[in-house]
Amino acid sequence: MTMRALLIGAQTYDLTGVAEDVTVMERLLADRGFTDLRVCREPAETGYHGMTEALTRLADEAEKGDAVVVYYSGHGALLPLPPALREHHPGRPAHLQYLVPSDHEAGTPTDFRGYLAEELTAVLRRLTTVTPNVTCILDCCHSGGMVRAPGRWRIKSVGCDVPVEAGVERSVGLATAPRLPDPDVVRLVACQRLGVAFENERQGLFTAALTQALEDFHSRPVPWSVLMARIRDRVRLSQVLQRPDAGGPSGRLPFLLEVPSQPERLPLRVHDGELRVVGGALSGLRPTDLVRLVFPADGTRPGSEAEARVTAVDAADALLDPPPGALASPLPPGSHALPVRVHTRHPVRIEVTGPLSDALRTRLAASPRLTEADGEGEVLGLVRVQEGKLEVADGAGLAYRCPEATPGLAETPSTARRIVDLLETIARGERLRGLTDPGSDGFPSRSLRARMEVETRPGSHAFREFRAGDGLRTGDRYRVLVAGRTRTPLYVWLLGVGLSGRTSLVTYDQPSGIPMEPAGGDDGELGWRSPPVDIWWPEDVPAVGSRPESVLLLVGDRELDLSPLGGAARRRRSEPAALSALLDEVCEGVRDSHLPTAEALRYRVFSWHTTVEPPSS
Numbered sequence: 001m002t003m004r005a006l007l008i009g010a011q012t013y014d015l016t017g018v019a020e021d022v023t024v025m026e027r028l029l030a031d032r033g034f035t036d037l038r039v040c041r042e043p044a045e046t047g048y049h050g051m052t053e054a055l056t057r058l059a060d061e062a063e064k065g066d067a068v069v070v071y072y073s074g075h076g077a078l079l080p081l082p083p084a085l086r087e088h089h090p091g092r093p094a095h096l097q098y099l100v101p102s103d104h105e106a107g108t109p110t111d112f113r114g115y116l117a118e119e120l121t122a123v124l125r126r127l128t129t130v131t132p133n134v135t136c137i138l139d140c141c142h143s144g145g146m147v148r149a150p151g152r153w154r155i156k157s158v159g160c161d162v163p164v165e166a167g168v169e170r171s172v173g174l175a176t177a178p179r180l181p182d183p184d185v186v187r188l189v190a191c192q193r194l195g196v197a198f199e200n201e202r203q204g205l206f207t208a209a210l211t212q213a214l215e216d217f218h219s220r221p222v223p224w225s226v227l228m229a230r231i232r233d234r235v236r237l238s239q240v241l242q243r244p245d246a247g248g249p250s251g252r253l254p255f256l257l258e259v260p261s262q263p264e265r266l267p268l269r270v271h272d273g274e275l276r277v278v279g280g281a282l283s284g285l286r287p288t289d290l291v292r293l294v295f296p297a298d299g300t301r302p303g304s305e306a307e308a309r310v311t312a313v314d315a316a317d318a319l320l321d322p323p324p325g326a327l328a329s330p331l332p333p334g335s336h337a338l339p340v341r342v343h344t345r346h347p348v349r350i351e352v353t354g355p356l357s358d359a360l361r362t363r364l365a366a367s368p369r370l371t372e373a374d375g376e377g378e379v380l381g382l383v384r385v386q387e388g389k390l391e392v393a394d395g396a397g398l399a400y401r402c403p404e405a406t407p408g409l410a411e412t413p414s415t416a417r418r419i420v421d422l423l424e425t426i427a428r429g430e431r432l433r434g435l436t437d438p439g440s441d442g443f444p445s446r447s448l449r450a451r452m453e454v455e456t457r458p459g460s461h462a463f464r465e466f467r468a469g470d471g472l473r474t475g476d477r478y479r480v481l482v483a484g485r486t487r488t489p490l491y492v493w494l495l496g497v498g499l500s501g502r503t504s505l506v507t508y509d510q511p512s513g514i515p516m517e518p519a520g521g522d523d524g525e526l527g528w529r530s531p532p533v534d535i536w537w538p539e540d541v542p543a544v545g546s547r548p549e550s551v552l553l554l555v556g557d558r559e560l561d562l563s564p565l566g567g568a569a570r571r572r573r574s575e576p577a578a579l580s581a582l583l584d585e586v587c588e589g590v591r592d593s594h595l596p597t598a599e600a601l602r603y604r605v606f607s608w609h610t611t612v613e614p615p616s617s
Helices: 018-031 048-061 083-088 117-130 165-173 205-216 224-236 355-366 412-433 577-588
Strands: 003-009 036-040 067-073 076-080 095-099 134-139 185-189 245-247 266-271 274-277 290-295 304-314 317-320 336-343 346-350 370-372 381-386 389-393 449-455 463-465 477-485 491-497 503-505 525-529 547-556 590-592 603-613
Touching (some): 003 018, 003 048, 018 036, 018 067, 018 205, 048 067, 048 117, 067 117, 095 117, 117 134, 117 185, 134 205, 185 224, 205 224, 224 245, 346 355, 346 412, 355 370, 355 412, 389 412, 412 503, 412 547, 449 547, 477 547
Parallel strands (some): 003 036, 067 134, 134 185, 346 370, 346 381
Antiparallel strands (some): 076 095, 185 245, 290 304, 290 336, 336 590, 381 389, 449 463, 449 477, 477 525, 491 503, 491 547
């Protein structure tokens, strides 16, 4: 058996981190036993023909029993077809999806320089006919392009105005090739099909999170599905709208065919009179998190289970509040912990000193949503004094709120509480921005569609469709429309994460959902249109720098009070089980392994993300 990997880094359209992506992946795979490492990073190697030749040669030379990795870092594209081509090729997909080679701009109407998704699928299928141990890792954007400015994550559309005629013809010629992904290929992708991926000037965000997770768990048998949960957490902490995903047999251990039966099983031990989850800190366990303890039968006592909370972290271990009797005798062999409720905590950097610093650290230690930053990585916020004023800013130094006078000793506790409350509000908004659409499988309407429209000019009452990348200004108005065919009653909620970071239920007058109504004359067609919604700049936000604003439409199959998503206090005792998991994920940042006891809420999420420019002075 040979462990083979093909690493392709196409550094196009002002990308700056691709070379480092390939370098760190090459080093990581070599450490894991890969001996046949093929690296393509020069322009001649990463052009269309160079990529095609490298992938074909890999498929030709792979042998039975090999472990094979295909890794790509660069741009990805989802290019809409012109109407004339769509009419000429009825039934074809409305987009060309492809990787962007280094000679992409050299394409002509007869020579399309994009490596199509169908071509990649066909090569991977060829590989799995030889060996089932195939992993494909794509760190790229699938809906356009991305460029990052130094020091912060940003998205910028890449000019993909290239002739697509030859690409469409090539796609048509591959009509007999499989269009669905090979079920034997582990697919690790930086974002969803219509999503975007990010890098900074150093490295791709997904590759950095992936390599860190693999290094953290190098000595433990943790499958891709568990690693991907950690990768998503790490990406979410960077405050970008990117959701990595794992497809195919993601229950496998990395680069192996083995599938562990209990992927999140963490060993227990007693040391110095304390019950510890070995390596629990690496799995994301922090104080207030909950685990299930499993004690197997050992011949002298029956097996048992209990739940325990994490009380502290010591190096890589999580310390537990032990259940009665747990420390009275040696633990039975095979005793282990299973994470039950794990919070996602956003890092905060404290750059103040004295009593305020101490008060902030105390409050952060007790927060299930925030943690003090360790090192120089990305942070949700930083607390500092600028020009004699106390300021809470984002990771790029842009103040969330207008600076205020530094507090005296008497005001320190209340100031620390206000700062942490603000940061928890921002964290909540970031989680809501990242709420992803679960897809149409199992949803009552497969034809559900939605769009956001923006007023062409203030007060005109004429609207145009919002396009990804459009920016807004104070005084603009938008509205949202949704429609779909179904016999099941559907309900809608419109939510917003404003430029201040606050979340709001725009449809606050009907927090349990607005029923979609029959559309004119079409049996089974339901629809809804929101009234115009104003964009405004809060007075407590400095009028400096563009700020993110997000609009989310949630469509569900029942009436439920979603006011907690808009910032209202939760009432856990009266909360339906169908709603609890969704609220936990968004409001509390919790991954909960408990399944709802009642039938889960079936819902779809449509989201639109933009930036708002400050009002002109």
